[in-house]
Amino acid sequence: MKIPVMILSGFLGSGKTTLLLTLLQESKARGLNAGVVMNELGKRDVDGYILQEQTGANVEKLLDGCVCCSRKEDLPKSLNAVLARRPDIIYIELTGVADPEEIALTLQEQPLSERVNLHYTVTVLDAENVLEYNSRFSSDKQLVRTLRKQLAGADLLIVNKSDLVEPERLWRIEKTVRKYNTDSEIVFTHYSEINLAPLLAGIYPQEPRNAAALRSPLQISGVPLKRMHSGQTPGATAVQEREADTGGSYSQVSAVTLTFPQSAEQGISGEQLEAFLRQWGSSLLRAKGHVRLTGQEHGLQPVQLVQFAGNRITWEASRYPGQPYIVFIGLDLDEQQLTAQWSSLFG
Numbered sequence: 001m002k003i004p005v006m007i008l009s010g011f012l013g014s015g016k017t018t019l020l021l022t023l024l025q026e027s028k029a030r031g032l033n034a035g036v037v038m039n040e041l042g043k044r045d046v047d048g049y050i051l052q053e054q055t056g057a058n059v060e061k062l063l064d065g066c067v068c069c070s071r072k073e074d075l076p077k078s079l080n081a082v083l084a085r086r087p088d089i090i091y092i093e094l095t096g097v098a099d100p101e102e103i104a105l106t107l108q109e110q111p112l113s114e115r116v117n118l119h120y121t122v123t124v125l126d127a128e129n130v131l132e133y134n135s136r137f138s139s140d141k142q143l144v145r146t147l148r149k150q151l152a153g154a155d156l157l158i159v160n161k162s163d164l165v166e167p168e169r170l171w172r173i174e175k176t177v178r179k180y181n182t183d184s185e186i187v188f189t190h191y192s193e194i195n196l197a198p199l200l201a202g203i204y205p206q207e208p209r210n211a212a213a214l215r216s217p218l219q220i221s222g223v224p225l226k227r228m229h230s231g232q233t234p235g236a237t238a239v240q241e242r243e244a245d246t247g248g249s250y251s252q253v254s255a256v257t258l259t260f261p262q263s264a265e266q267g268i269s270g271e272q273l274e275a276f277l278r279q280w281g282s283s284l285l286r287a288k289g290h291v292r293l294t295g296q297e298h299g300l301q302p303v304q305l306v307q308f309a310g311n312r313i314t315w316e317a318s319r320y321p322g323q324p325y326i327v328f329i330g331l332d333l334d335e336q337q338l339t340a341q342w343s344s345l346f347g
């Protein structure tokens, strides 16, 4: 009996983990034992921690590189580890710069192909930023090609963050997306909220499965998916870990992880961190991590989960027990300058 695999793709910060959280909750409600493979460009696993904390999910982490290129050979190992826990469905969340078609090909290779089958590839798009990617990333042709492959290889396209744009922009996105994918269903969401029933149709706990019934396009188009539109220091410093990758799906994107000093008294203010994030302009694509703040501007909780995505910054109280850190992902990031300036914040 082959286990269905759902691939979640989409650019950095588009809403893949947000979607995965709802998929895991829905899977649990249906009595499904879900397995997760989480791939991150950085060496720290921000999203895996969030998933484990919020859903108790069993997450196999593949850090420090992209599973469609530099870490390709590690995917079968991770999937085998998940399969050993006898899941009813496996979700693979890719990095924002991965080509989902490469993963689909890996799933078709022996001996993996005897144990799993591709159920759906879902690509999540950030409605606020997706139309600018071509011009913004014009210096990284590999990345532009990969982003198009994310569109072309999707069975379902989720145009997320529709709360942040005008309806007119959603139609422009649909028109653009159709140039690369003429057939697949497109839905507009906020917080990746869709009717999950069609995506999980045919998947049952511990039941014999009919492979053909598992993956039929009619199952998606046959049940209306929710369509949503707008309106609705030194010494203690900064440990720098570089994770550059010159593999096949992008060339100039790198991740750098910076940690906070050991001393619990040493933190920075939210304002300082926001200014730090903004100073890199368009070269900073994504940042996320558990940070230690001084002052009371975010309530009494000193450790916060900070997310920088699509040029927006959000904060949430965090119970992360380890040494605080933040992962920066950017295009041509000046790593030395980044590290030096980070250290000077704690000077």
Ligand SMILES: Nc1nc2c(ncn2[C@@H]2O[C@H](COP(=O)(O)OP(=O)(O)OP(=O)(O)O)[C@@H](O)[C@H]2O)c(=O)[nH]1
Residues within 6 Å of the ligand: 010, 011, 012, 013, 014, 015, 016, 017, 018, 019, 047, 095, 096, 160, 161, 162, 163, 164, 189, 190, 191, 192, 286, 288, 307, 309, 314
């Ligand atoms: N305003 C708004 N924010 C959203 C929406 N969906 C997700 N977010 C926020 O966007 C940020 C990134 O969401 P994630 O789900 O982590 O995105 P991701 O694609 O998993 O990010 P990476 O895996 O780091 O590439 C988080 O702060 C989310 O809360 C949405 O529809 N509207």
